[in-house]
Amino acid sequence: MFIAVDIGGTQLRAALYPEHGIEPIDKQIIVTHAGDEKPEDRLIDLIGSVWPKHGGVQRIGVAVAGPVNPKTGVVYNAPNISGWIDLPLGGLIEKHHKTTAILGNDANLAALGEWKYGAGVGHHDLIYLTISTGIGGGIIIDDRLLVGPQGIAAEVGHITVLPDGPMCGCGHRGHLEAVSSGTAIANYVETQLSQGRASILSLNSQKPTGRLIAEAAAKGDLLALEAFEYAGAFLGRAIADLLHIFNPTVIVLGGGVTNAKDILMNPVRRAIDESVMTPEYKENLEICFAKLGDQAGLVGALALARS
């Protein structure tokens, strides 16, 4: 049996899995922060709560919303979890539960999950992008997850796509995340509205979110469509960059912004077509949506535990 854990800023999830398949035997979800308790103590208890009565856990896979060192089991920092800076989380879990714990970044592990059990099954070279409030990703090359010697590779949301462009959450300008994330799309619309642009969206009632903007775009609202065109064009160009760098056979797109479907994907596909150097990069390429939804982190941690 295997235990998989998914650690987010809001929720901690743990599940017990059998030898094969992705149907959990048991699954528990709790909030990450409660009272004075340390999140790492809550996590260790949570793992205990799904532990099988007669033991037999071979390995624990752990997905963390932040950069981790997979060799040492140290979480460098988890911006949304209080006190997690250079935390030897793997060691803490192993010490308490006397079982090997392997850590990975949640977006990287989502890529691993999609490759092993989701939209990327059968492929050997996969790029996964999650487009949500931020943009994260994971990369499989020749059946191996790219993590880099320090574990901080595959930060595809932080490639510069527009020099001196909008400020990114990381404090640098013009990164992909700063022009193509849900946050970036909302910022684009807000800026235009504040300059008096006409739209069925407004700043008065509900603040425009990615979902509301996608709905407005579906109704033909020109500003909303333009916001997705803008985000999609940069996303498509960044995907073309990744095709030139990795020559993968599948691009898997996840995250809330992809719920906009063709409103996002039409400009993405156009930008890929315009940017790709030679047809070979597209000929054997599949572009599809993620299948695992919000289970991606947990299933990815399971894939890691089984690897």
Next chain:
Amino acid sequence: MFIAVDIGGTQLRAALYPEHGIEPIDKQIIVTHAGDEKPEDRLIDLIGSVWPKHGGVQRIGVAVAGPVNPKTGVVYNAPNISGWIDLPLGGLIEKHHKTTAILGNDANLAALGEWKYGAGVGHHDLIYLTISTGIGGGIIIDDRLLVGPQGIAAEVGHITVLPDGPMCGCGHRGHLEAVSSGTAIANYVETQLSQGRASILSLNSQKPTGRLIAEAAAKGDLLALEAFEYAGAFLGRAIADLLHIFNPTVIVLGGGVTNAKDILMNPVRRAIDESVMTPEYKENLEICFAKLGDQAGLVGALALARS
């Protein structure tokens, strides 16, 4: 013994190497095109000319100036070699010389050569960039060369760094090669001169080349310095992108443009410092110049043959 071959648009080189080391036992160089002879026939003869009298060649490594499929031994196209489109070069060599021939793209193999025998010795994760008339590169991840399932990965010169920027040799706008190559630097200076910019360089006598512009920059010419600043800033940002994607421990820079040394490297380093997301990406990073010079292709082909 091993034979290494380096195929360029101007020269064909072949060398015979012993079991170890990079000192050739024999080496022959001929022009690629001569009369009506097919370059592939000239190449097969050239390999014969370095063949040891008593045989004993274990493998032939072949570096090609163009994209190749390393699995099938087919050259997709070699823009500077007449008639080489979908040429089964590996098969032709093997048929004639009854010895396994392995093909690779010359920039990819230069990366392999620098990693195994040059500036990258001891590193497991390396990025090599050659900045010359164009920009090529190669990537080593966890001691493996990244080639992609079709062999066309690691085209780092063709990531979009300036949307709608200058036209690239590949026919697309704003690629790294279009703003940071020697050709791009010369184009930048030419455009400015034709608009009447003052400079010790001029359009009247010798057309400004990368070397002349570097010399002018060394003398303090403001336009020449600006051209390197511009190219270096984009190159540095692209290197930061690659740090975020691969988290390598060494960046090796080769090609004629790097002869400008600090004139190029100062803006490169500044751009990396400004663009890198967190210090971890720089902490264990070495940035250095290539060591193998114009032997990189041959030594890379040797490394491939021995791998």
